[in-house]
Amino acid sequence: DTGVSQNPRHKITKRGQNVTFRCDPISEHNRLYWYRQTLGQGPEFLTYFQNEAQLEKSRLLSDRFSAERPKGSFSTLEIQRTEQGDSAMYLCASSLRAALGANVLTFGAGSRLTVL
Amino acid sequence: KNQVEQSPQSLIILEGKNCTLQCNYTVSPFSNLRWYKQDTGRGPVSLTIMTFSENTKSNGRYTATLDADTKQSSLHITASQLSDSASYICVVSYYTGGGNKLTFGTGTQLKVEL
16 A cells, blocks of 8 residues: 555646546545645645545535545545636545544645646 | 644755744644645645644654643754755644544745755
């Protein structure tokens, strides 16, 4: 297991097109998170899964965004009808659920989206 | 409002020098505090994680401190190397009814030069 894997690493698309990112977490991790990060800012939470259940979605996740984790393993994040404001780095992280909350997130390298 | 503020926003130091990055938070109720290192174009990598009862934790040349009373943390880098050039992000975890949540700082951009 080589950590959290994301692809594609970079996606350039035209406004209005749909894009999909994939995240393969560390195999034994049951939690999977999606974050968005713009230049000079810290990551902003989008959503997270525990196994296949999507437990929380941020208000940042508009109707154009949808995330799935159908078998509790890999996850996809789809953005429909992309807008220039969607340009950002999309980070995936995974962790083991810890009873006291001290679960360390392991991040992937990110998928950078550029919307022209 | 739960916030994490980091200072300085950016920092340039010479190789071999030490530096200290600051993190102040208003997050409550506090669970733990983490420091992450993020290289340009890469995902963040965990450096340290500290709970309420821990005052200091080291990871090689990185030493983090935590003062839960004043809600301040620092990350000290000793004998800096060119590879230390990165963004350092302070992340505070807090309890909610639905579990733990994370609040990220905007990071300190460190550049180490020859």
